[in-house]
Amino acid sequence: MNRTTLSLIAGATALAAVTGFASMSAPEASGEDRAEAAAVLPVERTSLLCPSPSSSDLAETTYTSFTPVTKGTDGEGEAELRAAGDAEATEDADAQDAQDAEDAEDKDSKKDKPVLAPKEPGKPVAEDVSGADAPALVGTAEGRFAPGWTVQQTTEVAAGTGRGLQGLNCAAPDTEFWFPGASTAPDRTDYVHLTNPDDSAAVVDIKLYSKDGALETTIPDGITVKPHSTEPVLLSTLTAEKQTNLTAHVTVRSGRVGAAVQALDDKLGGDWLTASTDPAGSLVLPGIPEDATAVRLIAFTPDGSDADLKVQLASPTGLITPAGHETLHVKEGMTAAVDLGDVTRGEAGSLVLTPTSRSVPVVAALRVVRGKGGAQETAFIPATRPVGTRASSAENTAKGTTLSVTAPTATAQVKVTASAGTEGGEAATKTFTVKKGTTQKIGVPVPSGLKGTYALTVETVSGGPVYASRTLTSAQGDVPAFTTQTLPDDRGMVKVPEADEDLSVLQE
Structure with a gap:
């Protein structure tokens, strides 16, 4: 066997050993041609943290x-949510099983069962937990359960600081988060919850910015979050300053975490403040309830330049400018806040922020209050990504759910699907048209024969972009308890470039 043949065999073996080894089509192909050649395929694995x-x-x-x-x-595939510490325990048990096969059955029986494990796509599954001992959860979905997987966590607190309805969509781990709307005011108790899903420790920095700029904090060396654990950090322990409106910036030096702010008020209830979308020149904050009695806009720019924003409300009839609040000036490195009052004036709406001249990236969120006097409740609406291809929201009820959809720049058509219920019912679908510059309070379809709660899926059919949020309500005596979650694209589909084998890489 000559040297050339040996080289060819070795090259072919190496090629076969690398799954998907390929090259793009001709290098002279344009970017548009390459984009058209890309296949859109479902993601195969999704991670969520609660x-x-x-x-x-x-x-x-x-x-x-x-x-x-x-x-x-x-x-194929499965999904499950486990207590944060159980993930490590399960991995340790698996390793021991591999070392001692005879004890595998016994060890498996001792593993903690998942808190939640859905059986099939298209049907939601729910689990209730009571009291203060409910742990943080780490979730993983694979195969047919991965694309668009969503987990809703909703907590009802009958009395005390933060009483009311607190809800959030459990989110994927990341390395950077912006939280405009945090606070260290005397009547607020705000925690940043940091959850580490991985096998190694994560080191996290938290910086706070007030109306006067960056605050000096007590954690110059960062916060260490142990593997498979959660760390609630009380913001008021990081600084001596009492500030009503703050922007919290969470960055990860090593590893990755899930992060969310639990904002609890002594008098105004409370809710989860989830991260704003990445800094951008234009932002949409969708779904202010029509009966909101107070709305506060909090914004921040990390860009190094001041930002001047045009403030508009996308109402059911079109874009309007709130009287006296036509623009907002955001100084670089300083948190800006403005009280918009009852800006919706009895009609559901969404806030649209656009640059007045030069575009400067900003982050923003709304603090929304319903009720009056001693019967008030708070929720937060962060700036969010568009619905895109598809977005879902779980744990909807027949009478306590409101879906708001906004099309700020172009008329759009959306398809809304209500899934089967957790305990029974058949899915239902309707298509709606949302006119340019408006917010529509959608009459969501309710599954026939509904038992339990159901999930809503919103898909962009044409036009757009569209932005959406879902509000849950629950009366607690005189308190109009509520919580709002935005519906960004679920990123359940990814573009995978078409590839061809290129045998020219084989060397003689």
Whole structure:
């Protein structure tokens, strides 16, 4: 066998050993041609993290998991949520099983069962937990359960600081988060919950910015979050300053975490403040309830330049400018806040922020209050990404759910699907048209024969972009308890470039 043949065999063996080894088509092809050649395929793995829901003994928490049915997935896969510490325990048990096969069955029986494990896409599954001991959860979905997987965590607290309804969509781990709307005011108790899903420790920095700029904090060396654990950090322990409006910037030096702010007020209830979308020149904050009695806009720019923003409300009839609040000036490195009052004036709306001249990236959130006097409740609406291809929201009820959809720049058509219920019912679908510059309070379809709660899936059919949020309401005596979650694109589909084998890499 000559040297050339040996080289060819070795090269072919190396090529076969690398799955998907390929090259793009001709290098002279344009970017547009390459984009058209890309296949859109379902993601194969999704991770979600849920923070510890409450420290109140009166807390009642529901977790609801849902994966929309996605074309292109096979029949394999699974999804489960486990207590953050259980993930490590399970991995240790698995390693021991491999070392001692005879004890495998016994060890498996001792493993903690998952808090939640859905059985099939298209049908939500829920689990209730009571009291203050509910742990942070780490979730993983694979195969047919991965594309668009969403988990809703909703907690009802009957009394005390933060009483009301607190809800959030459990989020994927990341390395940077912006939270305009945090506070260290005397009547606020704000925690940043940091959850580490990985096998190694994460080191996290938290910087706080007030109306006067960066605050000096007590953690110059960062916060260490142990593997498979959660760390609630009380913001008021990081600085001696009492500031009503802050922007918290969470960055990860090593590893990755899930992060969310639990904002609890002595008089105004409380809710989860989730991260604003990445800094951008234009932002949309969708779904202010029509009966909001107070709305506060908090914004921050990290860009190194001041930002001047045009403030508009996308109402059911079109874009309007709030009287007296036509623009907002945001100084570089300083948190700006403005009280917009009852800006909706009895009609559901969404806030649209655009640059007045030069575009400067900003982050923003709304603090929304419903009710009056001693019967007030708070929720937060961060700036969010568009719905894009598809977005879902779990744990909807027949009478306590409101869906708001905004099309700020172009008329759009959206398809809304209500899934089967957690305990029974058949899915229902409707299509709606949202006119340019408006916010529509959608009459969501309710599954026929509904038992339990259901999931909503919103898909962009044409036009757009569209932005959406879902509000849950629950009366607690005179308190109009509510919580709002935005519906950004679920990123359940990814573009995978078409590839061809290129045998020219084989060397003679």
